[in-house]
Every structure is written in C-alpha cells, then in structure tokens.
Amino acid sequence: MVVIGPNGIFVIETKNYTGKYLIKGNNWFYYKNGKYHETKTNPAKQVLRNTMELKSFLETKGVDSSIWYQAIVAFKSYSFKVSGKPKAYRVLLPQTVPEYILNQKRNYDLEILKKAAIELEPYCVELSFLNKQ
Template sequence: MPYLICEDCDMSYEVDSGEDPSLYICSQCDGPLIYAEKLGEYGPGPEASEITKIGSSTFTEKMVSRYNFIMYIAAAIFFLSALALYFGYYFAILPLVAFSGIIVSISSRRRSWKKGDKGEKIVAWCLDELPSCIIFNDVNLPSGRGNIDHVIVSPNGLFVLETKNYKGRFAVKGDEWFYKKDKRLIKSKSNPGKQIKRNALSLKKFLNHYMDMDKVWINSLVVMVNGRVDIIDPTPHYNIIRPSQIERAVKIGRSKLDLDTIYSLSCLLQDYSSEMVYRAGYWPEEWTQ
C-alpha cells in the first residue's frame, strides 16, 4: 500500500486504492506530503558501511545556507530598527520599512531553495538504494548552463535526472509545461522538459570531447517528488516519474555499458560533481583505491 510522508513533522498516511493523493496535506503542519510506494522508502537507506560518499555540499545546499545567513542579518537589522523606533528614534522607520520588504523577498526565495533542496535529498536517498550504479549529485559541467541534479552511471546506461518538488496539476504539450488553474492552462515559467533536454545535451557534448559517445544513449528522467502533483498528457521525449520508479527506470535503460566505459565516465564526472556515491564491494577494488 502506498503512503504519503511529511518530512517536516515525521508523519505518514496510508493511501487507499482509488484515492487521489494530490488532495492531501499534512494534518499536523499543513505541509506538502511526499508520495512513497512503501513506508520507509525515504529513510536513511542502506547501512553507511555499504555506501561510499565522496564530496561536499551541493549548490542548492549552499544557496539555502546563503539565504539563511542573509535572512538572519536582515531580521537582526529589522529588530534593531523596530527597537530604535520604539525609543523615539523616528529615523529608524526608513530601515524598518526597507528591511521588512527585504525579509519578505528573501523569505520567498529561501523557501523555494529549501523546497528544491528537500526534493534533491529525497531522490538522493532513493539513489542510495541502487546497488549497481555510481551516482553523481550536483554535476556542474564547465560548458553547462546551471547544474545537473543527478547523473547515474550503470551497466544499464547513462541517466540524467532533474528533480522537481512541484504541487498542482500540470499539462505537457511538446516542449512546454502548463499548470492548471481553475479551468485554464497557464504557461509555466519553469520548464523541466527543456531543462532535462538541455542538461542531457550538455553532458553529451562534454563527454564527446574525451570519448566516443555516439553509441551511448542518455536517458532523461524528470522526477516529481511531491505527492500533490498530477501530470496530464506526459511527453514521450523524456520520462516523468516518481522517486519510487527510479529503480525500474534504470533497470530498463536503453543502452548497456561495459565496465571500461563505466570507469571512463566516472573518472570524467567525479571532478565536476559535489558528491559521488557508490556501493563498496560491487566495483573492482582498484577503482576505489
């Protein structure tokens, strides 16, 4: 039986067959719920001793920390301005008004980055469950536009993942995404389809400089982590899946890779990734020395 999980207050809810999970929010905190096929799907994953992780903070984590710092500074100045105004220093009204606007703006941006960070962590936990894969989180290519959330290198192929923590109803028409508001379809400013295709192309161009990629197909996956999202008319040009469907998508990859190719791809990608993850004991010992 599937579940909806709230990571903010650690609550979980069973979803009966036929129910629409997008209608639910957490009864404790009114926060978004994450869809999972089984309870514990987004737990800590395999034992730490089974997994090797090499790397640092991702770009999204750094942006969350940056906005947290700016938020604390702005809040402190706002508080001091309010205190000064209370004691009759009326000139303090100017920074009070200015920083109230800054706090509102920063709060919205910080919330957006935190939402994205949570989505990437959920997918990263799911990727930890893949035994025969090498995972690269937060890949920043020298010629790329923006970062790639996740890249999977496995015997079943090469995969690029774009993680989205959206909620609501979306329709996909070719390369465009629209969100449904009442009975209208409104063009979305953010377009996961174009992002995933651009990232796959950037990765292909980067790898082509060092090795023959003509026979290697890059599988594109858009991963929707929020249980309150519904996709209408998904496109055939890339897969739109839930985190629980990643393992199956990897198993049916369109191109097979031999160990030499996997090793070469991993050597090229590790210097451009914030984190590389693999299971110790699965790969040849000389790879991990």
C-alpha cells in the same frame, strides 16, 4: 543528478511542484482558475538541455557517443498530477526512478561507463561506484 550504469547514463531533474500539469511536446502547462497556463520555468527544456550538454562534454573527453542517455523529470511531491506523455524524456516519482533505471534492457562496455564516471568525478558532490560482477 547523474546516474551511470551498465544500461546507460541517466540525467535526473528533481522538482517539488504541486498541482495539475499538462504536457504537450516539450511545453508544460499548469492548471489554475479553471484553465491551463504555460509555465515560466520548464523542467523538460531544463533536463533535455542538461542531458545534451552532458553528452557533448563526455564526447569531448572521449566517451563513446553510442552510449544511451535518458532524461528524467522526477517529482518529489505526491500532490501533483500530470497528463500527456513526453517522447524525449520520462516523468516519474523519485521512488520509481531506481526501478525504471534497472529495468532498461541495454548493456554497454563497463570501461566506457567508468571513463564517464571518472570524467565527472571532479564535478561531483558525491560519487558512488558499485561493481557487481
């Protein structure tokens, strides 16, 4: 999912994991049988790769490269626990994502952000635009 707003572009990877996880850098480990094991699929690498690919794509379309991009991994399940704090992305519950986005203190030219939304529109299943003036 991609959210574009006056405070940046947010790339959100939603997962339905359960259990206990540990984050070290960009590596994820799950707890099983009394110890941590590295995960086979890594939501951090996935969301960071998607964020960089989106940024590259929009730059080729002329979207200003100074726009701030934030990668977010959102967990649908309440039955997961994660320890460790990643530096290059955030791990959130889905219901906290809107507040997190709204509380960012950046402001960008709305015309640049509109251009980003227009460039992504052909690839969207759903596109909403709210113009609060």
